[in-house]
Amino acid sequence: MNELTNQFNNQGNNAATVVAASREMEEVKGQIFMAQNMPRNVFQSEQRIMDACKRLTLAETAVYSYPRGGQKVVGPSIRLAEVLAQNWGNISFGVKELERRDGESTAVAYAWDMETNTRTQKEFTVPHVRSTKKGIQKLTDERDIYELVANMGARRLRSCLLGIIPGDIVDKAVAQCNETVRSGGGDIPLKDRIGKMLAMFKESYGVTQEQIENRFGYGTSTFTEFDMVQARNIFNSIKDGLAKVEDYFDKSTKKDAPSKLKEELAAKEDVKADVEEGAVNEPEKTNEG
Structure with a gap:
């Protein structure tokens, strides 16, 4: 009894598959007919x-x-x-x-x-x-x-x-x-679009303005329309999964830069302290006849 039931179900499934394939084939034929009779x-x-x-x-x-x-x-x-x-x-x-x-x-x-x-x-x-x-x-x-x-x-x-x-x-x-992007984007000032771009990078991927400026080699205050195109292309590449944040931006920038600055400041303070200490402890010179 179970074998007969399975055979019946298989026949039903096969029939449904054939009907679906036939319907899809007819739709394709109709699309081809319309395309060839109404060429672009x-x-x-x-x-x-x-x-x-x-x-x-x-x-x-x-x-x-x-x-x-x-x-x-x-x-x-x-x-x-x-x-x-x-x-x-x-x-x-x-x-x-x-x-x-x-x-x-x-x-x-x-x-x-x-x-x-x-x-x-x-x-x-x-x-x-x-x-x-x-x-x-x-x-x-x-x-x-x-x-x-x-x-x-x-x-x-x-x-x-x-x-x-x-x-x-x-x-x-x-x-x-x-050309559309370079033209200025209508009535929106370039400065405002740069600010929007920086906010998008920060909110979406945690990329800071400093990282973007290091990538381009100059400050965002000097960005042109062409730079905006490049920045948008980078954003789209990461968004579409074609590249990773690490492919464009050095993640260590925002971490290493402060530590190096602290080291330089600390070194300067040590030198200053050594000079001051030397000036205080230096023995007075006397003229002995």
Whole structure:
């Protein structure tokens, strides 16, 4: 009796799987049909992208930079890649979790230009663990696992999207975003934006103004629009998990600097004390005939 029940349940599950796969296939066919019968207007798509890159809120998160091998790597962020795909049109993209077992998830990031039938995808495995200061933490909460997979998938998705969208369009978008940030950000004074940037670094990562100034080599009072772009790129790189705080800022700065200063002051006080003591204890000279 149990064997018959299991067979019936298996047949039911298989039937449901077939129906779901058939429905998904029909949806894909419909998307391809619409894409090929309503092709994108390249000039209009490019103009929409350029207009989107003139928005300061997008431009501030559009580019990342991080150090690698003694050099600086710069490129478009996942936020910009998503805007490019949305305005380029006829592109299906996303991250799907394929399987979950033994404390890890198997997922795939993909981007598919349905008009030209060009597709890129990257399959990857995500262990359900998180590195913390106290060591490796195993994740069991559904929300934590979902956010971890989404975060790891965002990097692969960005790569897939940039493999679909023409490179010259991407370069123009990055240039426009940098220009938008350099232009001053509307009516907000540069001084206020610098203050906001310093507060964001302090609140999010504990990075002080002194550490930022040591990184750039000069004070924030002399920051220009270009420096703001660089600082924003660093912030985005850390936020997106492409780099760590230690890759940019020396954590010992705020700890070592005061101790060295104290040592120098103490040394000066010792010298001063020795001089004063020598002046007091020095025997008086007499003229003896």
